[in-house]
Amino acid sequence: MTSLLKGVTFITGAGSGIGQCAAYALARHGVRQIALCDIRPDNLKTTSEQLKKQHPxxxxxxxxxxxxxxxxxxxAVDQTVKHFGRLDIALNNAGIGGAGKQTADQELADWQRVMDVNVNGVWMCQRAQIRQMLKQEPLTAPPRGNRGVIxxxxxxxxLVASTPISAAVAYTTSKHAVMGLTKTDAVAYAAQGIRxxxxxxxxxxxxxLQQATETGVMDGEIAKVPQGRLGEMEEIADSIVFLASPMSSFMTGSGLVVDGGFTAGCY
Structure with missing residues (x-):
């Protein structure tokens, strides 16, 4: 079977959740060199051991x-390039939810922490990745090939506001900022071959979220999802593979929504 992906991959938040599942999915579809980044080294060990077990x-x-x-x-980016020689696919996945409060109840310290990780962190990662990708030539020829994918x-x-039940002003604001960053840099670097x-x-x-579901806290929100269920982490990982692959070669500056129809239904 022909591999869909190739090149060096860099993943933040790789120690658990979507980042971990994405590492497994990217390896399943051809990636053979992966830098796994996380603030928790023990979790990284679990991810890398499982990857080795699945793909020696x-x-x-x-x-x-x-x-x-x-x-x-x-x-982290410097170590990746020093070890593997280049950087072709980057997944900036690390993030935190914060206190989950509305503005009147939000403390500045929590707000700042969410912004530091979810906005500043993504921007700093993307800046370092772009700087490296601008230095390297595509692994495969354009138009399907490129200098790098983020x-x-x-x-x-x-894309939408959080509901009163799932109050999360800091988190929601930070993710709107990620979309703005994604669109702005996508336009700025498209001509240089970076998607x-x-x-x-x-x-x-x-x-x-599974823990919250078990307590019934999320029942009302899940009921608003047209598909009537939570998404699986593997479903998000498979969508990330698509964005990282040549199958999405004419996509840049986009936000791929994988939400079971929640935003389409306007809840």
């Missing part, structure tokens, strides 16, 4: 990285 020929590089710190971000994890809440898109998941069965 995959080479991983585990990097402990704090997305909110400039030196840590730049070092996928940012936004959210359906980067940048965002994945916009809806309610997905991550460990944290």
């Amino acid at each position: 020929d995959v080479e991983t590089l585990n990097i402990e990285m704090d997305t909110a710190k400039e030196d840590s971000v730049n070092s 996928v940012n994890t936004a959210s359906m809440l980067g 940048i898109n965002a994945i916009c998941p809806g309610y997905v069965g991550t460990p944290l």
Whole structure:
């Protein structure tokens, strides 16, 4: 079977959740060199061990990285390029939810932490990745080939407001910012052969959301999803593979919504 993907991949938030599932999916579709980045080194070990078990020929590089710190971000990208020689696919997935409050109840410290990770962190990662991609030639010829592909994890809440039940002003604002960053840099660097898109998941069965579901907190929100269920992390990972692959070669500056119809139904 012909591999859909090739080249060096860099993933933040790779120690769990969507980032971890994306690592497995990207490897399943051909990636053989992956830099796994997370603030939790023990989680990275789990991801890399599972990858090796599934795909013995995959080479991983585990990097402990704090997305909110400039030196840590730049070092992670530098380590990746030093080890593998280039950077072809980047998934900027690391993010936090914050306190989940409306503006009147929001503390500045929590707001700032969400922005540091979800906005500044994505921007710093993307800046370092673009700087590297501008230095390298495409692995395959244009128009399907390119200097590099970046996928940012936004959210359906980067497109619409959070509901009063799922109050999350900081998170929602941060994901709108990710969409603005994605579109602006996609336009700025399209002519140089760099594609940048965002994945916009809806309610997905991550460990944290599964826990909320078990308590019944999310019942009302899930009922608004036309498909009537949480998304699976593997479904988001498969969509990320599409954005990273030549199948989406004429897409840049887009947000791929994978939400079971939630935003289409306007809840």
